[in-house]
Amino acid sequence: VTYKWLSYTLGVHVNQAKQMLYDYVERKRKENSGAQLHVTYLVAGNLLQNGHVCHKVAVVREDKLEAMKSKLSTIASVHVYSIQKALLKDSSPLYNTDYDIVKTNLQHCSKFSAIRCAAAVPRPPPDAPRAPASAQSPQGQRDPDAAGTVNGHGPPAAKPPPQQHRGIMGMFAAKAAAKPQDAPKEAKAEAKEAPGVSAASSKPPIKNNIMNNFFGKAAMNKLKANSVPEQPKEEKQVVKPSVAVAEPESSPNTVAEKPGKKTESARIQQKDKKSKTKRADRSDDEEERDPENVKKKRKRIKQLQSDSSDEEDVPPSPTPEEERAPSPPPVPALKTELEPASTEVSSGGRKRKRKRVLKSKMFIDEEEGCMGKTG
């Protein structure tokens, strides 16, 4: 237990933590409870070394404390550094404890320190208008991770794309159990890919392969049947970041196709985020989903036909909330919510196209639905 660990865990000023440690040691020793406590102290002071006066700061064991104190000509400070049950051979456990606790509290590492710096305010993330003066103005504690994520990306991306990226990256993160810092890095890498990828068009075959790889063989035949009709339509799509988009099951994919090309990819990503939480039981989901999807298909088609007015009204909700919606019923809600986000981007002509395609697709889907049920 070091003073810093205590300070962060209890949320107290570092000096109080040091005093607490001292108090504890004193009390325990007075009680003479038999449990041997080993204490390390921090000593700082002036030392004559090599001809000039050197300020020395050292962590010493209790038994060396007096020796160190006598070496120093002037003592600047002495306090308890840490307490432990076992005798420490070297100071690396102290360092490790401090390192871990600081790592988990990186954002407010100076909260309990004795010095406050007025100039040290985090810069606002570049979503806000990037005035140089804004760095000076005290901002609320925005997550510097977010700042780091979008930092360095000149093109003022609309909010949905970065968050979608984060969702995609969130999936990867869930898979690899990555630390939050990795997510910003990957999000950056993906965000870079996205502008380039959006122009690409030969993704569908790759998509299919990846999709096939992701699913078990049992589902593959079903999916193949579903995925084949997708291809000609997908070729016209603006494909958003590649691999992640391929993630979702194809039944949601076919379902997602209907509303439109651009919204489709967006929706796929939404599905990704949703499916991220259900990744563990994906195989079960597939079975469950098909009957649901059939229902969903029907539901959504109806919804879409009456969609245009609804879409405008439903405000684009922040996608992180959507990530957490676990159950299928909110899925149609998800989709309608997404539509405004993407239709804002797409032009009016798209909607018209979408409706046209919808009608033709309806037949195919109903066929597929039948096929799914029988095959």
Added chain:
Amino acid sequence: MFSEQAAPTAQGLLAPPSAEPPTFPRVAVSGYSDCSQPFRLGERSFSRQYAHIYAVRLAGMRPGLEQRARSRWGSDIALRKLSELQAGEKCCVVGTLFKAMQLQPSILQEISEEHNLVPQPPLPKYIQPSDELILEDELQRIKLEGAIDVQRLVTGTILAVYGSEQDDGRFLVEDHCFADLPPPLPWNGPSCDRFVLLASGLGLGSVSGEALLSTQLLVDVVTGQLGAEGEQSCAAHIARVILAGNLLSQNTQSRDTINKAKYLTKKTQAASVEAVKMLDEILLQLCSSVPVDVMPGEFDPTNYTLPQQPLHRCMLPLASAYATLRLVTNPYQANLDGVRFLGTSGQNISDIFKYSSMDDYLEILEWTLLAGHISPTAPDTLGCYPFYKSDPFILTECPHVYFCGNAPHFQSKLLQGKEGQRVLLVTVPDFSTTQTACLINLRDLTCQPITFSGFGADSED
């Protein structure tokens, strides 16, 4: 410095918890301005030859040197160019020095097939008794001999020699002089105690983790977590922290991945990636409490040639969010509270160390100041950008604090110049080996080393 102020309350924390402990506000940085504009490179074009930098250097330093020569040897001496020399006439010549060294690693020799030599292993010093000095000016060159210390001088220095040409074509030197200290800057230092912490050679990413606790202790002292109240209030007077290079250790430089087969190295990351992450965390802790200037060094991920450009902001995502982090060039020049700082990460000094008989880093530092040039060996043995318009390494104004990083140990000296210049010379030691940093008091230009230590298995402190 700390100790005297802090002593009264030294034992204050050996007590039961008291009332709300005080927090001290950090001293505000009143006057900071970055003067290292000449060291920033915009568009870089390497299509030029390096001869231009010497020409510019000579042209830039010639007037100053002529003036110095006149003041030293009389205003009536003849200042001649090499082409105008007459045998036997005492005159003064201003030119660039070139030292012909046998052991100097030369790329031409290495690739020359007829010699069939193995490349020379790096030596600590390349000097030899048989080295020769040659003076060059714009058009000609001439061998020097006489009252001039061949071993001590290095290539690229601009100097004025006074002597005469011999019959055999050599120049017999009677005396020589350098540009000497540049004109002084007015002193606007603060009236109260303000400290600047200089540290270099953090050496993150090295295999051994001994210095890690010391690094953490350093961060703790600066951010005010360590120490009793007196010490913490003193630490609040630290106005700035300058990290002078070599933030990553030499171990991160291994480029085995290039030699190994791709399938072996596919999953491995460069060691510098981990080290930079660690650096980011440390900088985050520091930045949340004190303004920090980060200079790149020899082993840091930036360009190799001098002047090294600042580390890129995207490498430090967590710390870059804070406005207190400043990524600066190497060499670095800035005005802090009216005190002019100038310093490098040590590559220039260690290069001169290799090619000169001077052994003491402080001595070399002083010599560069007297020679009027930060890094005379720059294009010759130290990588440098091919400047052609002006040489930014020429010292035009005398800084108040002149430092170099990554020295073997700490040394400092206050130099007084003839025209009233006062320069504090500091060699900042390598933190990863010595666990020592320097604390400079801006009020009276004094410097104190500060050492950190933990305890090891068998270390007695």
